[in-house]
Amino acid sequence: MDSIISVKDVTYEYKDEETTVAAVKALSLEIERGSFTVILGHNGSGKSTLAKMLNGLNKPTSGDIFVDGINTKDEENEIEVKRKVGMVFQNPDNQIIASIVEEDVAFGPENLGVPPKEIKKRVDDALRAVDMLEFKESTPHRLSGGQKQRIAIAGIIAMQPECLVLDEPTAMLDPKGRAEIIETLIRLNKEKGITVVLITHYMEEAQNADRVLVMNDGEIIADDKPKVIFSDVERLKRVGLDVPQTAELLYNLKKNGFNVDTHALSIKEAANEIIKALHSEE
Amino acid sequence: MLRDITFGQYYESHSLIHKTDPRVKIVLLFLLIIFIFLAQNGFALGFAAASVLIIMLITKIPFKLYLKNMKAILPVLIFTAVLNLFYGESGRVLVSFWKLQITTDGVSRAIFMAVRITLLIFISSALTYTTTPNDLTDAIERLLSPLKFVGLKNAVHTLAMMMTIALRFIPTLIEEAEKIMNAQKARGADLENGKLTERVKALIPILIPLLISSVRRAYELAEAMECRCYNGGEGRTRMKQMHMAGRDFIVLGASLVICGGIITLNILL
Numbered sequence: 001m002d003s004i005i006s007v008k009d010v011t012y013e014y015k016d017e018e019t020t021v022a023a024v025k026a027l028s029l030e031i032e033r034g035s036f037t038v039i040l041g042h043n044g045s046g047k048s049t050l051a052k053m054l055n056g057l058n059k060p061t062s063g064d065i066f067v068d069g070i071n072t073k074d075e076e077n078e079i080e081v082k083r084k085v086g087m088v089f090q091n092p093d094n095q096i097i098a099s100i101v102e103e104d105v106a107f108g109p110e111n112l113g114v115p116p117k118e119i120k121k122r123v124d125d126a127l128r129a130v131d132m133l134e135f136k137e138s139t140p141h142r143l144s145g146g147q148k149q150r151i152a153i154a155g156i157i158a159m160q161p162e163c164l165v166l167d168e169p170t171a172m173l174d175p176k177g178r179a180e181i182i183e184t185l186i187r188l189n190k191e192k193g194i195t196v197v198l199i200t201h202y203m204e205e206a207q208n209a210d211r212v213l214v215m216n217d218g219e220i221i222a223d224d225k226p227k228v229i230f231s232d233v234e235r236l237k238r239v240g241l242d243v244p245q246t247a248e249l250l251y252n253l254k255k256n257g258f259n260v261d262t263h264a265l266s267i268k269e270a271a272n273e274i275i276k277a278l279h280s281e282e
Numbered sequence: 283m284l285r286d287i288t289f290g291q292y293y294e295s296h297s298l299i300h301k302t303d304p305r306v307k308i309v310l311l312f313l314l315i316i317f318i319f320l321a322q323n324g325f326a327l328g329f330a331a332a333s334v335l336i337i338m339l340i341t342k343i344p345f346k347l348y349l350k351n352m353k354a355i356l357p358v359l360i361f362t363a364v365l366n367l368f369y370g371e372s373g374r375v376l377v378s379f380w381k382l383q384i385t386t387d388g389v390s391r392a393i394f395m396a397v398r399i400t401l402l403i404f405i406s407s408a409l410t411y412t413t414t415p416n417d418l419t420d421a422i423e424r425l426l427s428p429l430k431f432v433g434l435k436n437a438v439h440t441l442a443m444m445m446t447i448a449l450r451f452i453p454t455l456i457e458e459a460e461k462i463m464n465a466q467k468a469r470g471a472d473l474e475n476g477k478l479t480e481r482v483k484a485l486i487p488i489l490i491p492l493l494i495s496s497v498r499r500a501y502e503l504a505e506a507m508e509c510r511c512y513n514g515g516e517g518r519t520r521m522k523q524m525h526m527a528g529r530d531f532i533v534l535g536a537s538l539v540i541c542g543g544i545i546t547l548n549i550l551l
Contacts, residue, residue, distance in 0.1 A: 057505060079511050087509040094502035097510075099416055099450045106521035108510040119521040141453040155510060 004163050004195050005031040005054055005085065010063035012049050023049040025218040026063070031163070031197060036189045038206040038226070039199045041215035042240040047199045050215070051167045054197065055085035068162065083112060086156030088166040092148035101143075101151055102127070102136045108159040119158075126158040129192065130184050146177025150184055157188070163195040164188065170202060182208070203230065203244045207265050214239065231262040246270035253277070293411045295342040300412045303530045304421035310537045311409050317541045318401050326547035327397055333540040334401045334408075343411045351407045352400065359399050366392040419445040424524060439515030447503070455496065462491050 007029040014021045023046040031037055041047040052058040053065055056072035065072045067081045074081075089095055098104040102123050109119045127133040130150040140148055149169055156164060166185070170178040182205050189196045198205065206212045212229045214222035216239040222229055230236070233243045233251040243251070250262045250270055259280060260273045294300070299307070314334075321327040338348060352359075370388025377384045413421075423442035430438055463473065466487050473484050 052505075055509060057509060079513060082509055082511050087506075089502065089506060091502060093454050094499050095506040097450060097503070097507065098446060103416070103521065107507075107512075110518050110520060111511040111513060113517045113519050116519060116521055116523050119519065123521065139453075140450075141457070152506075159511065 001030060002033045003030040004033045004068060005029075005197075006066040007031075007050075007053075008064050008066070010050075010053065010060040010065060012046075012053060012058065013061045022061075023218055024053070024060075027218070027220060028063075029213070029220065031195060032210075033162070034189075034193050034195055035210045036186070036196045036208065037198070037211045037213065038209040039197065039213045039215055040201065040203070040206060040229075040241060041199075042201060045215040045239075046218040047215045048167050049218075051087070051165050051197070051199050054163075054165050055087050056081045057087065079112075083159050084161055085163045085165055086159060086161035088149070088152050088156055088164065088169050090168045090171045092145060092152045092172070095152045095155070096140045096148065099139055099141075101132070101138050101140060104140065104151060105154045105158050108155055112159060122158045122160070123154075126154040129157055129188060130154045144177060145173045146180040149173060149177065149181055153181075153184060153188075157192075157194075161194065163197065165197045165199070167199045168201070169198070170200065170205065178202070178205070201241065203242060203247075206230075207244070214241070216240075227263040227265055230265060233262075250274075292414045293343050293347065297340055297342045297412065298529060298533070299337070299341045299408065301529060302412075302533050303524055303526055304413050304417040305425055305524060306526070306530045306534055307409050307413060308418070308421055308425060310534065311406060313537060313541060314405055315402055317544045318398055318405075320548065321398075321544050322548045323551050325551045326544045327394060329543050329547055330540070331397060331401055333543070334405050337408055338404055341408050341412055343408070347411065348404055348407050351403055355399070355403055359396055362399060363392040363396045366395045415449050416446070419449065420522065420524070436515060439518075443515075451499070454499075455492070458495060459488065459492055462488050 007027060010024060010027050011022055012024040014023055025046075027050065039047050039050070049058065053060055053072070055067070056065075056078055059073055067084050070077045070081055070084075072081050096104050097107050105123045105126055106119050109122050114122065124133065124136075127136055130153050132147065132150050132154060135143065135147065135151075140151060143151070153164070153166075153169075164185070170181050173181065185196050185198060186208055188194045198209070200206070206226050206229070209226055212222070212224065212226045213220050214229060214236070221239060222232070222235065230244055230247040231251070233248060236243050244265065246265060246267055246269075247262065250260050250264060250273060253260050253274070254262055258274075258277045260277045264270045264273045314330075318327075318330050318334075321330050338345070367384050367388045368382050369391055370383075370385035373385040373387035373390075375383050375385050376389070410418075419442055422445070423438060426438045426441070429435075467473065471484060471487060473481065473488075475481075476484070
């Protein structure tokens with residue numbers, strides 16, 4: 001496997017005056033180049049701590065993380081690691097630096113010392129990639145949450161990263177804004193080949209992933225394709241996660257003796273499963 | 283209610299002054315202000331006033347917007363003028379009471395001062411109406427950039443970055459203040475009635491949450507900036523380049539003519 005990020009036996013501890021709490025415990029993980037990975041977990045599962053370590057914002061207490069072969073602890077390559085692994089956070093308001101969209105998107109490339117002409121091109125490309133080019137000269141505070149978050153994504157894309165790590169980017173958005181972001185991420189992954197690591201607690205957002213990791217108490221407790229993960233309804237409930245409604249419905253039907261395949265995820269697939277089961281009853 | 287406060291006063295009317303390089307505009311503003319105060323006699327001041335009026339016409343900004351800015355400064359204007367009335371040292375005595383007297387010299391001083399302040403307000407409004415806050419910040423950064431040669435390299439960049447972030451967060455913080463006010467009102471806080479001291483006290487439950495949330499925002503913003511490879515001003519390029527165009531030199535030339543005119547009239551008359 002060609003990994004863009006390798007996490008090797010990483011532990012992260014938050015230290016208080018008296019207590020030490022390990023948020024991530026001896027975790028190892030490989031993120032494949034070009035893949036779409038979703039990390040699920042309830043609050044306090046350590047998923048945000050892990051995310052912040054992937055681009056060297058936080059350094060592991062023990063163990064190492066390699067981005068494209070560079071150790072995130074290597075201070076000389078700190079900027080390069082942050083460029084390769086772009087990071088988007090929950091609140092779009094607190095990530096936008098300039099009062100004009102194009103100037104904000106230009107912030108990253110400006111920091112990297114890209115020549116002015118090239119920056120203009122990158123800004124246009126990045127805004128087109130998130131479908132926000134028409135808002136180039138708008139003020140961010142007049143945009144909707146979903147639009148602002150897409151601007152934040154464009155700001156990262158303009159640095160031409162290889163991997164995009166998003167820490168609950170949809171948590172503060174309405175359903176429409178959420179759909180916009182997920183759609184954008186799928187497109188960036190498919191068309192531009194950017195590796196996506198999406199951290200979320202919304203199950204629905206994991207449906208399109210190549211791979212889903214479930215985190216609980218600083219450890220990865222499940223790592224598989226979305227369909228397999230969601231069919232194990234009991235395990236998900238045990239770690240405090242909500243199961244997609246379709247998965248739960250099929251799970252309950254199966255438990256009560258209906259012959260359905262619990263791997264169906266979309267509403268359409270689930271409906272077909274139920275119809276099939278009803279026909280076979282007759 | 284709070285949302286009506288617009289920061290900066292930019293008014294789009296596509297005039298020559300709008301398109302002038304903001305650096306040129308800032309330098310000229312200071313130059314003209316100095317020369318308005320250098321005008322010693324009525325002719326020189328009249329010439330300066332006429333020039334300022336012409337500049338105002340070129341900006342195509344409605345005159346009432348300029349008057350609106352005057353209104354705020356009117357008390358200061360009247361106070362200064364009245365004070366100057368009593369400062370006349372020579373001339374015919376017009377009114378005299380107690381230890382004070384108003385002379386013809388005092389009257390002309392008062393008029394001069396009033397006209398100068400009015401022109402000062404008009405000409406600075408012409409700058410803020412025709413330049414966006416972002417352009418102003420950018421221009422100030424570039425104008426101050428020679429300071430980096432005297433060991434203030436980071437100071438200039440830091441100052442400009444602070445202004446950019448402040449401008450960006452003003453609307454966000456206004457929105458937040460509004461939310462907190464509504465939340466406190468919903469809990470029965472009375473912000474509009476009562477004595478002044480009571481109303482000031484009622485602001486505390488609004489300011490404290492606002493302060494705490496601003497600190498949290500600042501922390502998150504710092505992390506986001508770090509993630510976007512921000513590393514201070516070193517090695518940074520800028521997308522927007524400022525180039526002086528032909529029209530900038532025309533504006534510059536015209537302003538120098540105004541300054542020259544004021545000096546000439548000062549000496550000749």
